Amino acid sequence: MKLNRRDLLKAAGAAGALNLAWPLSAGLSPAQAREAAEALGADYDPAPFTLGVASGDPQPSSVVLWTRLAPEPLAAVQQLPEIVEVEWVVAEDCALTRVVTRGKTPASATLGHSVHVPVGGLRANTRYWYAFKALGRTSRVGRTRTAPVGSVVKVRFAAANCQAFHDGFYAAHRGIAREDVDFVVHLGDYIYEHGPVGGVPTDHVRDHDTPAILTLADYRRRHALYKGDASLREAHAAHPWYLTWDDHEVVNDYSGTGGGAPFMQRRAAAYQAWYENMPHRDSGHSSLPDPEIHRVRRWGDLLELTVLDLRSYRSAQNLGNGTILGAEQKAWLKQGIAQGPEAWHVWANSIMLSQLRGRPGGSYMFTDQWDGFLAERKEVLNHVHTSGMEDLVVITGDWHSAFVDDIRPDFDDTSSPVVGTEFTAHSVTSGAYSADWNKTNGPVMGAANPHLKYFEGNRYGYDVYEVTPQRFSAHMRVIADRRDPESPVTTLTSFHVDRGTAGSYEDPATKNSPAQYRRD
Known part of the structure; x- marks a missing residue:
């Protein structure tokens, strides 16, 4: 029987030995922390390049x-x-x-x-x-x-998100490392600021229930622990990455513009540690501790990739004039929409853009995502429509489950035009809802959200996107078992978007695959 990191940590907590199991527990020496990490399946490259390339x-x-x-990867200070x-x-x-x-x-x-x-x-x-x-x-x-210029007939890339170390092994990254892709997009929650609580690992928990990490040394050690998974280092070494972030790189559900001095110090520490541990290009327009994430990159004449930052500039949720983008990023995005080339337009989007009601006529499930910023979402998507932008595909993380949605400027109006497609990918390891919850609520979400085409929440993995001038295809790769670092990867299903035609359709060859909801 295989035991994942979650099981090992639960067993240690039950035995009263959590300090021997969780590598970032207080009071452990660097050597003891490394020993605890290795007991959870971590290893490192030879010093001083322990964290890879x-x-x-x-x-x-x-x-x-x-x-x-980092000769001692889990040390607070390197000698x-x-x-x-x-x-x-x-x-x-x-x-x-x-x-x-x-x-x-x-x-x-x-x-x-x-x-x-x-x-x-x-x-x-x-x-x-x-x-x-x-x-x-x-x-x-x-x-x-390097990226191409001019005419391009095909691009393949992978997208990953949400990889809680304590929830399992990174077999998904092992799969990504072996994929024949041109690049990888990471959609956020690269690390989690929380860990085991009283011996029980946590997923979407309230921050005040978790051991806080607050300092630059804390965040550096957290990144080093995650880099201890060999498959993650392998995926980084195999392909170039584009990166954005979500909340857990700092703290759950944070607003980048809220909070007092202690929070801003914590955010600065988290942002600096993120930069130190990522292959991120400094724009030259900002300085630490505030790396500039949003950018546009082109893959020849085939694909325009717009990377969004949905944390640094947002206001509080559920305000009439609230913003998830911030004024400058919104103006930049709208200008890009109006002036974009004839190409596939792909937005790297860390949290769900599409509306998600919990029941027909009911409230939104989570307003930390774009549902908490209704006016701005409608403004941006109306701009997509009125500007004449075509061939918009939004790739999204955060939800720990797979969704396929039609994008409409007004999600409550079924006559509102479809202006794009959103693919929300499975998580690498981070815990999803239970199979029973998914079975019960998949049809409920389908009934409540007419734009929702597909939902599958029982699996873990990543997406591979294959793009040609004629078609954009999303292949949902899933692993068999997150308890197994060498778990095999299979394709659960594939969806396609045809050039010049808004909306997606499932590949007939995979349409009978398991799912908790699909719109026939």
Whole structure:
């Protein structure tokens, strides 16, 4: 019988030995914390590159390379000089013999000895390999690629979200690492700020019920614990990533503009730790502790990717003039809608855009998502319609379940035009509702939300999107068992959107797959 991290932590809590099981418990030495992490299935690359390597934000002539020096990954402070010189190399082959460019960069204690190298002068639509060297050691070799320009006939990419370490192994990331994709989009909840409570792991719990992590050292250690899953490091090393965030990178359901000084200090610590541990390209328009996340990236003439930040600038929920985007980001998004090229328009969206009522005529299920910002949602989607934008696909995380929705400017009016499709992906590991809840409430949500086409909440995994000039296809990849780090991956079902035709349809070959709701 396989035991996942949740089961092991429950057993430890029941035995009164939680401090021996949860690696971030107070009072553990770095060695004891690492031993506890390894007991939960973690391991690390050889020091000082214990957290692996990654690349991100690919553009036609440039990509960002990342690593972070952490000889003791779970230590609050690394025993390293203030500045460590790090060498890097980019080559045309995995043996790193056909070198394209190389250089040196300082890794400072100020930014957790992290390294972000924006390598320029690269060829478009080209695969490269890279590695780092420091303190006499060499990192693993990573693989990346640049974006194309001009005519593109196909792009494949994966999307992942919600990966609570204490809820299972990252077999989904193992699957992503082996996919033939051009890039990965991570849609948020990369870490969770909470962990076990009294021996019982937690999912969507109230923040005051959980052991708080507040400081930069706390968040650094949390990221290091998550990077202890070998499959996550493998997925980072295999493909370049685009990134956004949601709430748990800081604290559950937070508003980036709310709270007093203690919260703003906590947010600053969380944002800095996120930056230190991600292959994120600094825009040059902002400075720590406020990385700028929202951006537009193009994959030739085929796809325009708009990455949204739905946390940093939002107001409180359920206000008549509330905002989830903030004034500047909303103006930027609306300008992009009006001036967008003839292409597939993909929004990387961390929380559900589509309306979700809990029962017919009832209240919204969660107003932390776009349902808490009704006027702004209608304004943005009306702008999509009136501007004539076509071929909009929104990819979303957060819900720990899979949804497929038609997007309408007015979700309560079934005559309102369909202006796009939203695909909400399964979580990597984060706990979903029970099978009984899904069975009961899937049909209820379908009846309450006429735009909802599909719901499946009993599985975990990721999505792979395959895009051509004629069609956008979403393939829902699911793992068999999150207790198994090598769990096999299968395709649960596929949906398609035809170019120039708003709305999606399920592939006939997979239409009989299990689901708790599908609209026939």
